[in-house]
Amino acid sequence: MTDTDVAPAVPAGPPKVPSRTRRRAWIVTALLVVFMMINFADKSVLGLAAEEIRQDLGLSASAFGLASSAFFLLFSISGAAVGLLADRVRPKWLLLIMAVLWSVSQAPLAIGGGLAVLIASRVLLGAAEGPAYPVAQQTTLSWFPNHRRNLPGALIVLGITLGVLVAAPVLTWLIDHHGWRSAVAAVALVGVVWTLLWIPFGGEGPYATASDGDPPAEASSDDGPGTGTGTEAGTGQAQPRVPYRRILATRTWIGVTIGYFSTYWVIAFALVWLPSYLRDGLGYSSAVSTQLLMLFWGLSGILVLGQAGLTGWMLRRGIASRWARGRVGGGLLLVSGASCLTLPVAPSGAVTVLLLLGAFGLAGAMGSIAATTIMELAPADRRGGALGFMNAVVTTAGLIAPTLIGSLVDTHAAEGYQYAVLITGALLLVGGTAAVTLINPDRDARLLSV
Numbered sequence: 492m493t494d495t496d497v498a499p500a501v502p503a504g505p506p507k508v509p510s511r512t513r514r515r516a517w518i519v520t521a522l523l524v525v526f527m528m529i530n531f532a533d534k535s536v537l538g539l540a541a542e543e544i545r546q547d548l549g550l551s552a553s554a555f556g557l558a559s560s561a562f563f564l565l566f567s568i569s570g571a572a573v574g575l576l577a578d579r580v581r582p583k584w585l586l587l588i589m590a591v592l593w594s595v596s597q598a599p600l601a602i603g604g605g606l607a608v609l610i611a612s613r614v615l616l617g618a619a620e621g622p623a624y625p626v627a628q629q630t631t632l633s634w635f636p637n638h639r640r641n642l643p644g645a646l647i648v649l650g651i652t653l654g655v656l657v658a659a660p661v662l663t664w665l666i667d668h669h670g671w672r673s674a675v676a677a678v679a680l681v682g683v684v685w686t687l688l689w690i691p692f693g694g695e696g697p698y699a700t701a702s703d704g705d706p707p708a709e710a711s712s713d714d715g716p717g718t719g720t721g722t723e724a725g726t727g728q729a730q731p732r733v734p735y736r737r738i739l740a741t742r743t744w745i746g747v748t749i750g751y752f753s754t755y756w757v758i759a760f761a762l763v764w765l766p767s768y769l770r771d772g773l774g775y776s777s778a779v780s781t782q783l784l785m786l787f788w789g790l791s792g793i794l795v796l797g798q799a800g801l802t803g804w805m806l807r808r809g810i811a812s813r814w815a816r817g818r819v820g821g822g823l824l825l826v827s828g829a830s831c832l833t834l835p836v837a838p839s840g841a842v843t844v845l846l847l848l849g850a851f852g853l854a855g856a857m858g859s860i861a862a863t864t865i866m867e868l869a870p871a872d873r874r875g876g877a878l879g880f881m882n883a884v885v886t887t888a889g890l891i892a893p894t895l896i897g898s899l900v901d902t903h904a905a906e907g908y909q910y911a912v913l914i915t916g917a918l919l920l921v922g923g924t925a926a927v928t929l930i931n932p933d934r935d936a937r938l939l940s941v
């Protein structure tokens with residue numbers, strides 16, 4: 492390990508944050524974990540009700556894959572646009588508007604309608620949910636300094652896992668007993684409840700306008716300014732803005748984005764087609780498939796928390812993010828990719844289950860690593876845009892994967908799932924290699940400051 496692989500030492504005496512602010516930091520974090528749970532419960536409805544929707548609406552696998560991909564038609568564009576907006580408008584209100592739109596977009600589908608209503612609903616829902624992850628991470632991490640961001644950042648990613656774990660049994664029960672439209676209505680109603688809680692308790696933290704190394708500002712109040720003022724906290728002096736193009740050209744931003752793209756491909760596969768793959772491709776019953784899904788998502792949640800603990804421990808001991816974030820996240824992607832490539836030739840039984848766990852359970856930690864790395868890399872007044880652009884590129888995987896897999900299944904029947912798994916494995920190997928070789932936020936943040 493060279494001297495460039497050692498992170499700048501954590502200041503010996505960081506400014507004390509009032510206990511009231513610390514308590515509110517965790518309240519906001521908890522609310523945003525629930526926010527992400529709702530977000531992914533919304534996404535998971537189609538995958539859980541795939542067979543029921545296809546039968547009810549008379550859809551082929553390709554048509555259903557197209558309807559699923561419609562969710563991502565405006566997802567990436569809105570993610571980038573609102574990411575830029577989050578550097579100028581308070582994220583509190585952006586998050587509130589998103590949650591309201593989630594519920595509004597699903598109301599017509601819950602009442603009735605065919606394929607056209609399904610596609611329109613998913614397009615609007617995707618546009619509203621596109622910025623959710625980057626803005627939620629930006630808001631959560633604004634309450635914590637860099638060396639303390641791994642746990643809250645991981646908890647936001649854990650919201651994805653918890654959303655699926657909670658949604659799978661509850662929504663499956665609703666689908667089986669009351670029809671798939673009742674599941675759509677349920678997630679829309681939960682979104683309304685969340686907005687009522689966010690209005691009094693939500694907000695940005697003391698690090699919203701402070702770059703790493705600066706003292707924290709006061710936490711925002713309802714009358715306070717938004718983020719992206721162009722002024723560093725504590726100085727009162729306007730600082731030159733770093734152009735977004737310089738941030739997006741860094742090796743770290745490129746490496747994080749490629750790595751996270753491969754993770755999001757796995758997420759899109761898991762949400763839309765994994766239940767069908769387990770039943771039709773591998774021959775598991777519906778009950779066993781649901782248990783395996785919960786096992787995969789549960790392992791992913793454990794890995795996310797474990798990665799956060801390991802990365803935080805490494806950073807607090809002066810180990811650079813190149814190792815603590817890039818090598819840890821990239822290594823998990825490489826193992827996940829190897830599991831995917833081995834899966835089609837593995838014997839059935841316990842070996843298949845273990846490889847499925849590796850293939851679909853290990854890649855999720857990269858989501859947390861991507862957000863905390865970009866927060867470390869980008870100046871305070873450019874974090875929303877940097878996260879938004881990353882998310883816009885990454886989530887194109889959600890547009891491509893469901894349609895491609897649906898086409899493979901229509902063309903090759905059950906064997907099409909095996910081709911999809913091989914493509915996923917190759918993408919994960921590329922993503923892991925990019926993360927290991929390119930991520931170095933310490934170096935690139937210094938270059939941006941020049």
